[in-house]
Amino acid sequence: MKDISQAELEVLKILWLQAPQSANQVVDALADASQWHEKTVKTLLNRLVNKGAVSFEKDGRAYLYSPVLQQQDYQHKESQSFIARVFEGRIAPLVAGFAAHKNLQASDIDELKQLIADWELAQQGKSDE
């Protein structure tokens, strides 16, 4: 699968929220957030289809689009490559950077603690195997 560009990602996000959607639904959804022209959004949809990230089915004159690439898969792949590229594969320095710049909220800390607890439970489970 070819890389998804940043503009294309915005379109994909709309489809991740709900699918299938017609081109016009996507255009409308993006009309609020962005200032993209209808033609621009249609081009992006088309490119996503060509890249295999989005599929469509005909519904009369219009198409109904659905994501093929799932958000979790996209997020995971992008995270991997981002952390490899920028942090030599280590995740803690990224979080440390956030902490240093006061970009961490108490809620983030709570979530991270929960994750760690879950991870440790899973590890314990593993040693029982």
Added chain:
Amino acid sequence: MKDISQAELEVLKILWLQAPQSANQVVDALADASQWHEKTVKTLLNRLVNKGAVSFEKDGRAYLYSPVLQQQDYQHKESQSFIARVFEGRIAPLVAGFAAHKNLQASDIDELKQLIADWELAQQGKSDE
């Protein structure tokens, strides 16, 4: 500052390791890791200079290059935009993705726990202010 492309980043990384370095030193350092032609590396250096991310001083016929953009600044800015773009600004889901895909090591967990402890200490300090 214009965006740094992925290829340019690889060059910057070499300069972050050590600076200043001549173009040939950078070329040699990249000859191992990548398969880039000498001309390619020189082009990337040039573009980095034009973008203001790298400076140079003359040393006889050759130039000695140094990073202007610091690694921490780059990492922070990129992290911000990445997490905003892919995870709607929340960092925990990124870590959760790693955990779910077994990409977290015990050492990562230890580092994260340490970060959280540090953060909580800092918070406590803040409430004393």
Added chain:
DNA sequence: ATTCATTGATTACATCTGTAATAGTAAGTC
């Protein structure tokens, strides 16, 4: 001083991206 070699500067070129406009086609209307 002339020539050679080295190094940065400029140019090249295909592909990708952002941002549309135009062309073609099928469907609904009269």
Added chain:
DNA sequence: GACTTACTATTACAGATGTAATCAATGAAT
């Protein structure tokens, strides 16, 4: 069935990017 619309597909075009080759200048060698 002819016309008008409403869609999608194709084309456009400038700037960024990956990947170099060529040009120009300057210092080294003779």
